[in-house]
Amino acid sequence: MKDSKNKNPSGVHDLRSALELLKRTPGEYVETHVEVDPHAELSGVYRYVGAGGTCQRPTRKNGPVMVFNKIKGFKDISVAIGLNGSRKRVGQFLNCEPEKLGFLLKDSVEHAIAPIEVSADKAVCQEVVHLASDDDFDLRKLLPAPTNTEEDAGPYITMGLCYASDPDTHESDVTIHRLCVQSRDELSMWLTPGRHIDAFRMKAEAAGKPLPISISIGVDPAIEVAACFEPPTTPLGFNELSIAGALRGHPVEMVQCKTINEKAIAHAEIVIEGELLPDVRVREDQNTDTGRAMPEFPGYTGEAKAAIPVIKVKAVTTRRNPIWRTTVGPGEEHVNMAGIPTEASILDMVERAMPGKLLNVFAHTAGGGKLLAVMQFKKSAPVDEGRQRQAALLAFSAFPELKHVILVDEDVDIFDSDDVMWAMQTRYQGDVDTVFIPGVRCHPLDPSQDPKYSPSILQQGMSCKTIFDCTVPFHLKEHFERSKFKEVDVKRFLPDFE
Incomplete structure (x- = not known):
C-alpha cells in the first residue's frame, strides 16, 4: 500500500x-x-x-x-x-x-x-x-x-x-x-x-x-x-x-x-x-x-x-x-545492506559526542560494508586537532566489526576512492599518522585474523584495528588548499550533461 x-x-x-x-x-x-x-x-x-x-x-x-x-x-x-x-x-x-x-x-x-x-x-x-x-x-x-x-x-x-x-x-x-x-x-x-x-x-x-x-x-x-x-x-x-x-x-x-x-x-x-x-x-x-x-x-x-x-x-x-x-x-x-546501517551507527555515535564535526561516513566497498569506513571530519579550530582520531575510536565502538578507518578532510569526496587515495598520498605520513589498536575482536570472516598471520593475534577472530589519519594538521591547513577552478554552468555548453 x-x-x-x-x-x-x-x-x-x-x-x-x-x-x-x-x-x-x-x-x-x-x-x-x-x-x-x-x-x-x-x-x-x-x-x-x-x-x-x-x-x-x-x-x-x-x-x-x-x-x-x-x-x-x-x-x-x-x-x-x-x-x-x-x-x-x-x-x-x-x-x-x-x-x-x-x-x-x-x-x-x-x-x-x-x-x-x-x-x-x-x-x-x-x-x-x-x-x-x-x-x-x-x-x-x-x-x-x-x-x-x-x-x-x-x-x-x-x-x-x-x-x-x-x-x-x-x-x-x-x-x-x-x-x-x-x-x-x-x-x-x-x-x-x-x-x-x-x-x-x-x-x-x-x-x-x-x-x-x-x-x-x-x-x-x-x-x-x-x-x-x-x-x-x-x-x-x-x-x-x-x-x-x-x-x-x-x-x-x-x-x-x-x-x-x-x-x-x-x-x-x-x-x-x-x-x-x-x-x-x-x-x-x-x-x-x-x-x-x-x-x-x-x-x-x-x-x-x-x-x-x-x-x-x-x-x-x-x-x-x-x-x-x-x-x-x-x-x-552486501556492501549496501550492511554498510548503510554501519554508517548510520557511526554517525549517531559521533554526533552525540561531538556535534557537527563528522560530516559523513562511507562504509567502503573494499571492506564489504563492514571492515573499512572512510570518515569525513571537519576541523574548525586548533582545539579540533586530535578530535578526528577520537571520532575514529568512537566508530570502532559504534560498529565492533569495523577493522580500518580512513580519516579525511571536508574537501575530499569519500565516495570517490581516487579522491580518498589522493588524500592518503598527499596528507599522510605513515610514521605519525597511523594508530594501531592490536588484540581487538573483529569479524571472523576476515582470513587474515589468524595467529599464523601475525604473532599479535592470540586466537582466530582477533585483529589489529588501524586508523589512517589522512587529515591535514590544523596549523598547516593553508598549505594544503586544492586548486580552485572557476564555477561555470556546464549545461550552457552541454544541455544533456548529467
Missing part, C-alpha cells in the same frame, strides 16, 4: 513493486528467459552482469538487477538478484539521495514504528501452502536456492529474513543468516557470535526446547537494509523491523505462521516455517565434503563449519508464482 501522507513516493512496498519501479528506470533492470542452472551458473552469470563489491574480477560495479525467469528443475518460480546492488537503487527505494542514506537510517532508528499483525486473509505470503508432513515435500525440489560456486557446501538461502523471539521476554529480532539446505526438511544455520537470534536459541536450548523461527524471502528492500543493523545501535530487544516501519511511514505487516508459534512478513514471496532444534548439530558440508561453505563478503569462500545448529522445517508458504530472492555473497548488495 502507498502511504497516504506520501512518505513513500516511490510506491515500493514489497519485492514486486520494487522490480516494477526498476523496470521503468533505464539501465536498472534486465531479465532473461534462457534456462539457467541454479548450481553455480546463475551466480556465475550475475558475477559479470553486476555483482561488483569484492567479487572476483572481471565484474561490474553498479550493474542492473537481473531476473531469471526459467530455472532448471523448477516450474512457476523466478529468481531476482542484485536488487540492492547499487547505492543509487537503494536511494530510489528509500526516496533519498545516495550520499545521505546513512543519515536517513540514523533518523529512522530514532523514529522507529513497531510492526503490526494482520489476518491471514491479508497475507499474500500464504496464498500457497506446502506442509513438510506431505509425502512429496522436498525443499530441494521446491525452492531454487542456488550454489554461488561449484565448491559450495550446498544450495544456500542468502536473503532469508530470519525472525525469532526471546522465549521469556517475547522480544523479537530479524536478521539475515547463512542457511544451507541439508535435506528434504532441514537447514543448517551459521550464526556469527553475538547475534540476537543465537541468544534466543541458546536460551531455548538451555530449557531443552526448540526455538520457532520464520524465514521470509523476497520482501521490501527497506526491510532487507534495516535488518542489517547491529548492536549497540540496536541492542537486544530492539526489533529492526521497526526501522523499516520508520522508513516507510507505516508499520511492517506480520502474519501468524501456519505451523509454528511465530510470525512472518506478510508480503514476502516465500516463507519457511521451522524450529531450531536443541542440542542438534550438523556438519555444514555433509553432502559435498568440499570443506568450503560459500563466498562471503570479504571476497573469499568461507570454510564449512564442523557443527552448527539445525532448523527442522515444518512448512513453506508462498505467493502464487513466487520470486526467489538471492545475492552473490561478496557482491555490492
Whole structure:
C-alpha cells in the first residue's frame, strides 16, 4: 500500500513493486528467459552482469538487477538478484539521495514504528501452502536456492529474513543468516557470535526446547537494509523491523505462521516455517565434503563449519508464482545492506559526542560494508586537532566489526576512492599518522585474523584495528588548499550533461 501522507513516493512496498519501479528506470533492470542452472551458473552469470563489491574480477560495479525467469528443475518460480546492488537503487527505494542514506537510517532508528499483525486473509505470503508432513515435500525440489560456486557446501538461502523471539521476554529480532539446505526438511544455520537470534536459541536450548523461527524471502528492500543493523545501535530487544516501519511511514505487516508459534512478513514471496532444534548439530558440508561453505563478503569462500545448529522445517508458504530472492555473497548488495546501517551507527555515535564535526561516513566497498569506513571530519579550530582520531575510536565502538578507518578532510569526496587515495598520498605520513589498536575482536570472516598471520593475534577472530589519519594538521591547513577552478554552468555548453 502507498502511504497516504506520501512518505513513500516511490510506491515500493514489497519485492514486486520494487522490480516494477526498476523496470521503468533505464539501465536498472534486465531479465532473461534462457534456462539457467541454479548450481553455480546463475551466480556465475550475475558475477559479470553486476555483482561488483569484492567479487572476483572481471565484474561490474553498479550493474542492473537481473531476473531469471526459467530455472532448471523448477516450474512457476523466478529468481531476482542484485536488487540492492547499487547505492543509487537503494536511494530510489528509500526516496533519498545516495550520499545521505546513512543519515536517513540514523533518523529512522530514532523514529522507529513497531510492526503490526494482520489476518491471514491479508497475507499474500500464504496464498500457497506446502506442509513438510506431505509425502512429496522436498525443499530441494521446491525452492531454487542456488550454489554461488561449484565448491559450495550446498544450495544456500542468502536473503532469508530470519525472525525469532526471546522465549521469556517475547522480544523479537530479524536478521539475515547463512542457511544451507541439508535435506528434504532441514537447514543448517551459521550464526556469527553475538547475534540476537543465537541468544534466543541458546536460551531455548538451555530449557531443552526448540526455538520457532520464520524465514521470509523476497520482501521490501527497506526491510532487507534495516535488518542489517547491529548492536549497540540496536541492542537486544530492539526489533529492526521497526526501522523499516520508520522508513516507510507505516508499520511492517506480520502474519501468524501456519505451523509454528511465530510470525512472518506478510508480503514476502516465500516463507519457511521451522524450529531450531536443541542440542542438534550438523556438519555444514555433509553432502559435498568440499570443506568450503560459500563466498562471503570479504571476497573469499568461507570454510564449512564442523557443527552448527539445525532448523527442522515444518512448512513453506508462498505467493502464487513466487520470486526467489538471492545475492552473490561478496557482491555490492552486501556492501549496501550492511554498510548503510554501519554508517548510520557511526554517525549517531559521533554526533552525540561531538556535534557537527563528522560530516559523513562511507562504509567502503573494499571492506564489504563492514571492515573499512572512510570518515569525513571537519576541523574548525586548533582545539579540533586530535578530535578526528577520537571520532575514529568512537566508530570502532559504534560498529565492533569495523577493522580500518580512513580519516579525511571536508574537501575530499569519500565516495570517490581516487579522491580518498589522493588524500592518503598527499596528507599522510605513515610514521605519525597511523594508530594501531592490536588484540581487538573483529569479524571472523576476515582470513587474515589468524595467529599464523601475525604473532599479535592470540586466537582466530582477533585483529589489529588501524586508523589512517589522512587529515591535514590544523596549523598547516593553508598549505594544503586544492586548486580552485572557476564555477561555470556546464549545461550552457552541454544541455544533456548529467
